[in-house]
Amino acid sequence: MLDRFSVLLGKTSAWLTLFMVIVTFIVVVMRYIFDAGLIWLQESVVWMHAATFMMGASYTLQSEEHIRVDIFYRQMSPQRQAWVNLIGVLVFLLPLCVFLGWKAIDFVAVSWQIQEASRESGGLPYPMIPLLKSILIVMPVTVALQSIVILSRCARTIKDH
Numbered sequence: 001m002l003d004r005f006s007v008l009l010g011k012t013s014a015w016l017t018l019f020m021v022i023v024t025f026i027v028v029v030m031r032y033i034f035d036a037g038l039i040w041l042q043e044s045v046v047w048m049h050a051a052t053f054m055m056g057a058s059y060t061l062q063s064e065e066h067i068r069v070d071i072f073y074r075q076m077s078p079q080r081q082a083w084v085n086l087i088g089v090l091v092f093l094l095p096l097c098v099f100l101g102w103k104a105i106d107f108v109a110v111s112w113q114i115q116e117a118s119r120e121s122g123g124l125p126y127p128m129i130p131l132l133k134s135i136l137i138v139m140p141v142t143v144a145l146q147s148i149v150i151l152s153r154c155a156r157t158i159k160d161h
Contacts, residue, residue: 002149003062009142010059013052020048039122047124047132054135058142062149082157089147089154097144104136 024045031037060066073084110116111130118124124132 006062013056054139101140
């Protein structure tokens with residue numbers, strides 16, 4: 001079930017990328033053909049870009065498309081690979097998720113408390129900025145959930161061999 005959730009986030013993120021390209025095209029056409037622009041539309045592209053990467057992180061992990069320095073891993077047996085993944089998740093990935101989530105909570109809470117809006121005149125209104133900053137909490141949670149799936153797969157592989 002968690003795998004399906006990660007895939008859903010990844011596919012949603014892919015559609016967000018298409019939407020981001022369309023919005024960028026609109027911004028360029030408005031600026032260079034009509035000599036007009038909307039600050040909030042330009043800002044939305046930056047935020048969509050950030051959301052694409054953060055929402056797609058768990059999908060990337062689920063599909064094992066993340067960057068891996070692979071010097072010895074490829075030549076290892078499935079059981080040894082499972083041990084490497086298990087240790088990597090427990091020692092590096094889960095603590096990083098906890099740290100990022102913990103640090104993001106105050107940052108996001110303050111954004112909601114002060115009803116943050118864009119600093120630019122005509123920029124994104126409230127509640128867009130706090131909503132977008134909330135993805136800073138969603139990303140480590142979804143990556144941690146996907147990490148639990150990886151841990152269970154590793155444990156099953158180690159147990160079966």
